[in-house]
Amino acid sequence: GQQLNQSPQSMFIQEGEDVSMNCTSSSIFNTWLWYKQDPGEGPVLLIALYKAGELTSNGRLTAQFGITRKDSFLNISASIPSDVGIYFCAGRSSMDSSYKLIFGSGTRLLVRP
Amino acid sequence: DGGITQSPKYLFRKEGQNVTLSCEQNLNHDAMYWYRQDPGQGLRLIYYSQIVNDFQKGDIAEGYSVSREKKESFPLTVTSAQKNPTAFYLCASLSRANYGYTFGSGTRLTVV
Numbered sequence: 524g525q526q527l528n529q530s531p532q533s534m535f536i537q538e539g540e541d542v543s544m545n546c547t548s549s550s551i552f553n554t555w556l557w558y559k560q561d562p563g564e565g566p567v568l569l570i571a572l573y574k575a576g577e578l579t580s581n582g583r584l585t586a587q588f589g590i591t592r593k594d595s596f597l598n599i600s601a602s603i604p605s606d607v608g609i610y611f612c613a614g615r616s617s618m619d620s621s622y623k624l625i626f627g628s629g630t631r632l633l634v635r636p
Numbered sequence: 637d638g639g640i641t642q643s644p645k646y647l648f649r650k651e652g653q654n655v656t657l658s659c660e661q662n663l664n665h666d667a668m669y670w671y672r673q674d675p676g677q678g679l680r681l682i683y684y685s686q687i688v689n690d691f692q693k694g695d696i697a698e699g700y701s702v703s704r705e706k707k708e709s710f711p712l713t714v715t716s717a718q719k720n721p722t723a724f725y726l727c728a729s730l731s732r733a734n735y736g737y738t739f740g741s742g743t744r745l746t747v748v
Contacts, residue, residue: 615735
């Protein structure tokens, strides 16, 4: 099945630093979503994007829907220890009427206090 | 509160056994999905159902089976034909409000 290319695979940063991660697809998407997963739990939706160029914030998190419709970016500002977890991008192809989501392989974030 | 409940949280299976993972939602969502998560990998789609009494195979359906007799319930059976079943299994339903998934808290299945 189709996969998204998500990078970086992992990040180990100092508390207070900003974080950036991104996802790219070989096909056009009409929806991009960003999720966070804590250990042993299901992913939780952080931000949803629906239009090319859209920029949406949720507290210290900001995500953008790329203008080519084939990529998306997530930024976390001033990281704190509770930001630790795995961040997944997910996208939905404009060609798929079933509303299935395709997931990236995740970015594991570790924050050093 | 509305949400998705998966049970059990941890499950151990002997070689050759079938086991069933439960997924129940009270969100009144039509579509439900089962994903498998392995370490270092993204989520891979096993089966999905868009409506009661109908379901479709995902990317890795071999060795799994599902049913959708009620809107609220979408159980997954891991059969003995699944050669490498040890994984974290996630159930989700589709929200029409944001077209994102709401996930359950997962079931970790281990073969012993």
